[in-house]
Amino acid sequence: MKKNRLYIAILMAAALAATSCSDFTDIKPKGKNLLSTTDELELLFNNDIDISLSDVYNIGGSVINTSRQIPADLAMPNKERSTLLWSYSDSPADIQRIQQLTSSDSYYSSCYKWVGRICNPVINNASMASGSEQKKAALVAEAKALRSYAHFLLVNKFAKAYNPATASTDGGVIYMTEDKSIDEIYAPSTVAKVYEQCLKDVNDAINSGALPEVQPTKTRFNLPAAYALKANILMCMQQYTEAAEAAEAALKLEGGLDDYYANVRQEPRWLEYIHRMPDDKYDCFTSEYLESVENYFVVPNYLLNLWSEPDFENQIEPQYGHYFLNPRIKEQYKGFYEILAGGMTDQSTNMIGLRGWDSPDNMPGMMEYHNVAGFATPQMYILLAECYVRNGDIDKGMDQLDHLRQFRLPADTYAPLKGTVTNETTAIERIKQTSLGENIWTVWNFIQRKRWNVQPEWQTTLTHDFGDNGIHTLSPTSDLWVFPFPLSVIQGNPNVHYNSNK
Helix, strand or coil: HHHHHHHHHHHHHHHHHHHHHHHHHHHCCCCCCCEEHHHHHHHHHCCCCCCCCCCHHHHHCEEEEEECCCHHHHHHHCCCCHHHHHHCCCCCCHHHHHHHCCCCCCCHHHHHHHHHHHHHHHHHHHHCCCHHHHHHHHHHHHHHHHHHHHHHHHHHHHHHCCCCCCCCCCCCCCCCCCCCCCCCCCCCCCCHHHHHHHHHHHHHHHHHCCCCCCCCCCCCCCHHHHHHHHHHHHCCCCCCHHHHHHHHHHHCCCCCCCCCCCEEEEEECCCHCCCCCCCCCCEECCCHHHHHHHCCEEEEEEECCCCCCHHHHHHHCCCCCCCCCHHHHHHHCCCCCCCHHCCCCCCCHHCCCCCCCHHHHHCCCCCCEECCCCCCCHHHHHHHCCCCCCCCCCCHHHHHHHHHHHHCCCCCCCCCCEEEEEEEHHHHHHHHHHHHHHHHHHHHHHHHHHHHHCCCHHCCEEEEEEEHEEEEEEECCCCHCCCCCCCCHHHHCCCCCCCCCC
């Protein structure tokens, strides 16, 4: 009996051992590809698509990104990197100091991280993965669109704006295609070559017929977003007819707009003693960024430590609703400031040492994500307006702006531009005005203004008025428009050199 029990115990132990061994031997050996199915490949798109925009807010964005005291920073003999940027300090010595202080750059790292951790692994492994051919094609198309977008952002920050006369010789960035090894050292392509590859990738995505019109989430590229990216690439390349076709294709798939005033919500009391409105309520429009019909592709972030000068509101069309900043909120905060020290102070005095500067941090609803770098329908209407004006059809261009403005202005104050704007100079100013108001707190004011700077009639000299601390200007030809590569890249790759706007 004891022998039988011992024998059974041995058999059970052997069976358990065999099962355990099987569990271990089923794991793929170290160094082998674990992305063997399309479902596993798709998980790569769960990587965060986020990006730091502090640099491009400070240059070209009409806002500054800081939480420090501006007068104190301006008085420092050895200014910090961010101070040199938002104070528009671009002497040769200042440019050299900015280069020396750029030890790393999270914008640069983020873009190449998307390419290295998502795009190229998907493209390289899709053909070997198990799963439907339809899903493989969709994932590859999405990866190519995202790769195009990443390099589009890179070339816009770290190289000169595309100029057809010089793009073939202007230094660009390294375009990391799937056949390039991260262990190798490569030379940057020219600006022209980078744009050509961006266009090829996004065209491949579109022409594959596999990119979905709708994705499970708006933080992933869909077909309208690919057309919107293509439109932006072509705008930079000054191919306006083709850009208009791409923008129209995006709007044909999804052209919805959020009506900022019709859908404004009235919130109940919020720190009641602050508000002086008769009903103790404030008007607010905060669209859900993942549900808004406007958004094609979302790169979300909080709007923290961003400040605009008092004159900023004068640069935007009166009562133009942008995000949650509607005029009545301004009036309520004005009442709050009158309470504080008899109106001698406000929040910006406490935060950055300059009275009257404004921040979305101060506004109700600020702790919500905003689409800071993605693609949306308003941008397509603005690009179309520009294309039509450039081709001499001012009425058609203003008609595009009017369609957008109807969703951004109160019905009782809206007046069409079509028929009243009859010359190109005024049309350009209205396009620039609408673009500024629509793209505030995003990467797009930097990108659009940088490409406009190539052509004299579209250029803008930007200013920051710091009161007693002086007025600082940024010229369209300043070297600040071309950011330096991080020192870690310059020192690690002898093929990479600083690009210049001159």
